[in-house]
Amino acid sequence: MATLPAPLSIPPDRSPWVVHFNCNSCNGCDIEFLACLTPLYDVERFGILHIGNPKHADVLVVTGSVNHRNARVLRNVYDQMPSPKVVVALGVCASTGGIFRECYNVLGGVHTVVPVDVYVPGCPPKPEAMIDGIVQAAQILRDKRAHPRDGQAAITPITLVPQPAPAAAAPAQEAVHA
């Protein structure tokens, strides 16, 4: 199902729904990102909605560097998003690890855990730069729609997400460290 005839296929970049995940950020990027929602910047004019749920989202916006604690959580959020999806690394910490890069607990930028499509460096980036990055991500979203699953294995028409394992059987968060 889930496919429409060609005349109805409006490019998906008109409604990129964004889910925001704060990995290890100092909240500077998050505050600036929330400024994009205000009437001054008004991201809704691009059809961008700030969704709190990865299952509804098209764009994953990550702020802050990845560490051993949150790598598994970030991967989980990414895996719950239905394809096509893109990832935006917001701020220099998310892009490379930033000033926390050499810390003993930091893995580095977001690309160490999930594939990143757009990097928006800055500490923090201006809201204009963030909006520009998300609009670019929406263009990539459209390209991914045009060429579905380039280099990816074909999946079944309906994917059933397995029910979460009981708490005792789930691996400890530190398992990523090993």
Place this chain on the structure above:
Amino acid sequence: MTSYARLIVEILAVIIGAPILGAFLMGVDRKITARMQSRQGPPLLQPFYDLIKLFRKDAIAVNRIQIVYAYLHLAFMVLACVLFVLGQDSLMLLFVLAFSTLSLVMGGMCVRSPYSRIGSQREIIMMVAYEPILILMVVGYYLTNGSFTISDAFHSSKPLIQTLPLLFIAFVMVVAVKWQKSPFDLATSHHAHQEIVKGITIEYSGPYLGVIELAHCYEVALFFVWIGLFGATHWLLGAALAVAAFFMAIVMDNLMARLTTMWMFRFMWTIALGLAMTNILWLYVK
């Protein structure tokens, strides 16, 4: 034979026309809301873009029952729209609408997410809050027209608003609940995407979320036209009532905070139900 052909054409017109009207109304809503907040706002056709995008995403589901409930929700909502436009029994319409909402509730209940279940519980309380008013409204139809059928409202000598003015006010409150407008957008909301993480729809994604959004388009269109039924004898009056109520709902949506479920329940069972009861008693005594 021609009557059959006409019937089929009418049904097809509802099935195709209702979601277009509903999505267009939602687009107007988002635009007016944005202008009220001195924003530019999304394009007028944004709900269409959102719907088409959802149907083109990967189909991921938590379990298969959830998918069945999403489609049942849509099917009953389409049936309700068809029953309304064909001028059928309004009691039957209420039952079909209740089945549609119950399918949504069951879909929210069949997953393990606590947010989804909280959303479902709130949806049930909302149903309990507004159903008595809908039933009283149908009683009002009977006391005015002598029948429960919707088509009789068109053949009456005077519009329903003349005999059911207080029930009209109560019905607009019910419609605010069905349109997910503040202060009643408790089970799921158009604005608060982070609060209780979108409630009842949290575990739906891609095309199945699209099915639920499509059903909501039908719902918006159905209640918009239903408000117009209060001025059915003069179509201009009906259209004016529907547009005024729609605009009023948007204004209230922007003015009001989201309140608690039990506040909504108390409000509906005192103020709205009181208005409806007064109207019925007045009709009965008169």
